[in-house]
Amino acid sequence: MSPAADSNSGMGEEPLIEDFGQRIGRAMGWPPMAGRLAGVLMLSPAPMTLSELQTTLGASKGSASEMTRLLVANGTVERVKVPGVRQAGYVWRDDAWSGCLQHQLDQNRQLLELARTAQERGLGMAEVQQARLRDMYAYYEFMVGHLRRLLDEYEQLQAGR
Structure with missing residues (x-):
């Protein structure tokens, strides 16, 4: 077992990891296992392999693998090469x-593109349907603009720390 896995034992982190599983999982629409895995990796001082994550969480290989993919896709976890270890680390x-x-x-940009396409395709539809498509487009245009500015502002804040 790596130092990362060892650091999670006996340190009183289990209740916090369970809290992550419930709260982050629920808030993000993730399964609780993804929240628990996020908590383990957030608290780990070193990369952990899939095997170590499995053992730490008492998860199946398939579940641990699926949850790491989810967290990578959501931008919070990355897969890394660990020197001297054959398995990838997270x-x-x-x-x-x-x-x-x-x-x-990125999700909102994809939905904005869908809204743009839907609006074009809905030109021959009844006014109530066209209005709904315009509302969809306006919403995602609003969200993309604000999320972009929010991300820029947050990154500037982080750069100043």
Whole structure:
């Protein structure tokens, strides 16, 4: 077991990790295991392999693998090469909160593109349907603009620390 895995034993971190599982999982729409995995990696001082995450969380290989992919996709965790270890390691990104916000921005950009396309395709529809499509477009245009500014502001704040 690596020092990262050892650091999670006997340190009173289990209640905090369970809290992450429940609260982050629920707030982000993730399964509790993803929240627990996020908590483990956030508190780990070193990269952890999938095997170590499995053992620490008491998770199956498939579950640990699926949850790491989810966290990587959500911008909070990254896969890294650990010197002297054959398996890839996973770490909590130093810029995880920027990564999380970037993921939200990317999602909203995709939905803005859908709204633009839907609005074009809905030109022959009844006015009530067109109005809904315009509202969808206006909402995502608003969200993309504000999320972009929010991300820029947060990154400037972080750079000043």
